[in-house]
Amino acid sequence: MRYELYYQPSIQGRGEFVRLPLEDAGADYIDVARDPNFGRPGIMKFLEDPSLEHPPFAPPFLKAGKVLISQTANILQFLAPRLGLVPKSEASRLWVHQLQLTVSDWLVEAHDAHHPIGGAFYYEDQKPESKRRAAHFTAERLPKFLGYFERVLGRERGGWLLGKTFSYSDLSLFQMIAGLRYAFPRAMERLEPKYPRSVALQSRVASRPRIAAYLASKRRIAFNQHGIFRHYPELDV
């Protein structure tokens, strides 16, 4: 199966949470908008085509044969069993999905730290609001989310969120910490010593052979000021 990922070509964004499991599993996939053989894919076609059976609300979306699926956490839920990145039991799958949905909530808050008024306005047009929201985010929300995942990691030996079993939620926690380090280096430097298990997980994911190769490749888009994680020094106090 060759998967087709549709997402913006110039940012990691939500698409990265799908790229990571595809890369970790060594899956055959095309990042359509970035592939020179396919060119810009007309993501808009999918957003407007009235004949689609399951129209997406927004990117990312994934094509797997005839299946078209969107919403990041839903894509992961579909992909993970096919890539061997989640256990078989319903209880385990619901639990990993629950962790992923908590990552999704966290990600929205990381974005809204620099866009509290909405995506339609430039950051420069919501700077005072961003300062207030980012201060709240780094002082209260960041420790709350990190503390939750640290607690989950403390329940079982093995170092992964499911203990000894690696799952896509580990890749997502890796990506959150990577993004937060880019966006809020000072806050993260201060906080990280309190969350040693999460920090260790992050390094361990980064050194998985396929992930290490991916991170060193051109396929990994660098963090930048157009993505979900953005570094504005004035928001990182």
Place this chain on the structure above:
Amino acid sequence: MRYELYYQPSIQGRGEFVRLPLEDAGADYIDVARDPNFGRPGIMKFLEDPSLEHPPFAPPFLKAGKVLISQTANILQFLAPRLGLVPKSEASRLWVHQLQLTVSDWLVEAHDAHHPIGGAFYYEDQKPESKRRAAHFTAERLPKFLGYFERVLGRERGGWLLGKTFSYSDLSLFQMIAGLRYAFPRAMERLEPKYPRSVALQSRVASRPRIAAYLASKRRIAFNQHGIFRHYPELDV
């Protein structure tokens, strides 16, 4: 199976998206925090108990025998097959879940219209920011979300989001429209004529016998100024 729902007792909030399918299916459930036989349940116990196998990040959560599950969309995904509120095929379930996750995104934006800086501050302490965000929400985001669901309803005859098959996503769309009418009556009055299928779905859900009985009962908490949907006239222009 007697389900136990854990959620704040004084608001509809996210818990309402779980109450509605339980009510529509006539399921045996206890709204623990509101049940005089059980009293305040110590939701905090679940948020702090280090021995829990699958600790929730936040309410709502559901107990079903030994299963403890959280994240609204995840609870629905677990419950719906047991309540007969989703078809059997994987493709249909992923599609309904995709719709539900889009409702989840919409709900966050409805909340953030009155709390753009964060839940830790009173509305009164973020009024100017709320005015900007709510104006953007009613002018752009509300039509975008309504337009999406209207488009989905237009794909197939039958009047439900899956066409002729009723599913939990219909209950969620009902709840969104009900809440938005409470919070933004003027904006909704202006917008609703453009989305006749969604409006018709809303009425049709409201007149389902068990839902009608529920809405008329004391079990349905009234919308109020502590919930996710809040009516501030100055935000509804």
